[in-house]
Amino acid sequence: MPLPLVWLNGRLLPLEQAHISPLDRGFLFGDGVYEVLPVYGGRAYRLDAHLERLERSLHEIRMAPALDRAGWLAAFGKLVHGNGGGDLLLYVQVTRGAEPDRNHVPRAGTAPTVFACVSPLPVQPAGVVEDGTQAITAEDLRWARCDIKTTSLLGNVLHRWRAADAGATESILMRGGWLTEGSTSSVHVVGDGRVVTPPQTQAILPGTTRSVLHELAARAGIAIERRPVSEAELRGADEIIIASAGGGIRAVARLDGRPVGAGRPGPVFRRIHADFLATRQEFSTALPA
Numbered sequence: 252m253p254l255p256l257v258w259l260n261g262r263l264l265p266l267e268q269a270h271i272s273p274l275d276r277g278f279l280f281g282d283g284v285y286e287v288l289p290v291y292g293g294r295a296y297r298l299d300a301h302l303e304r305l306e307r308s309l310h311e312i313r314m315a316p317a318l319d320r321a322g323w324l325a326a327f328g329k330l331v332h333g334n335g336g337g338d339l340l341l342y343v344q345v346t347r348g349a350e351p352d353r354n355h356v357p358r359a360g361t362a363p364t365v366f367a368c369v370s371p372l373p374v375q376p377a378g379v380v381e382d383g384t385q386a387i388t389a390e391d392l393r394w395a396r397c398d399i400k401t402t403s404l405l406g407n408v409l410h411r412w413r414a415a416d417a418g419a420t421e422s423i424l425m426r427g428g429w430l431t432e433g434s435t436s437s438v439h440v441v442g443d444g445r446v447v448t449p450p451q452t453q454a455i456l457p458g459t460t461r462s463v464l465h466e467l468a469a470r471a472g473i474a475i476e477r478r479p480v481s482e483a484e485l486r487g488a489d490e491i492i493i494a495s496a497g498g499g500i501r502a503v504a505r506l507d508g509r510p511v512g513a514g515r516p517g518p519v520f521r522r523i524h525a526d527f528l529a530t531r532q533e534f535s536t537a538l539p540a
Contacts, residue, residue, distance in 0.1 A: 254334040258367040277346025281403030284308035285344040287496045293336035294535035300459040308400045317345045317365045328538035343367040383504025383516045384420045391424035391431045398453045410434035430480040437461035441490035441519045445474040460494040467526045490517035500527050
């Protein structure tokens with residue numbers, strides 16, 4: 252759960268004192284965007300990449316940046332250090348703000364609502380690195396602009412819920428027989444020692460941890476291909492790797508109850524995961540107190 256202090260519209264205050272109007276367009280329409288980024292030892296991981304994606308999402312829904320880079324850095328620093336620093340997961344949300352009535356077309360000049368909170372960084376269950384995790388497949392029923400990190404996440408929620416009902420940690424999604432991504436992660440298949448991932452389209456979120464995985468693979472001399480991935484290729488993969496800000500980089504050992512490859516995390520995952528842990532400091536930005 253969130254730690255005691257949150258950031259709301261320029262103020263650091265106790266969570267129980269943070270109030271937002273029920274006429275906020277984020278509440279009524281899901282009219283807003285968000286970002287999630289890990290914080291390791293009080294340092295924000297891939298800060299610039301996350302802020303670039305936040306600004307892109309705002310642009311795509313026709314909103315101006317709520318803060319400049321210096322403003323975000325100051326806000327995140329106060330929030331993280333105000334809650335004691337350490338390893339955290341930072342969530343920030345920007346909505347179009349509260350208007351005097353409910354109307355589909357936004358009013359010009361409405362002040363945005365900016366909210367951020369931190370919670371303890373999720374810890375992977377014991378054995379996940381050694382044994383891998385489980386996933387199911389499902390037809391991707393989300394909307395057509397998954398490249399925008401919008402707060403309208405009902406489709407993702409239902410897909411993730413379905414996975415939980417099946418005893419899995421992720422739903423891997425397909426559209427017409429072609430891989431898109433997971434309900435909460437990017438998806439990569441490994442065959443013959445090569446990492447293959449779908450190209451960036453409007454059906455796929457431009458994942459920051461996905462970019463990290465690609466960079467680490469390139470550093471390790473592992474070939475990367477960005478091209479459409481068929482359902483048959485997914486099911487016949489030697490390895491399946493999923494990546495997200497909150498979950499890090501994980502191997503899928505079983506898909507729809509059947510083993511992936513040897514049924515255990517493979518050598519490509521192990522190399523990339525080890526490098527991911529080793530480069531946290533390198534890829535992180537110090538936050539001002």
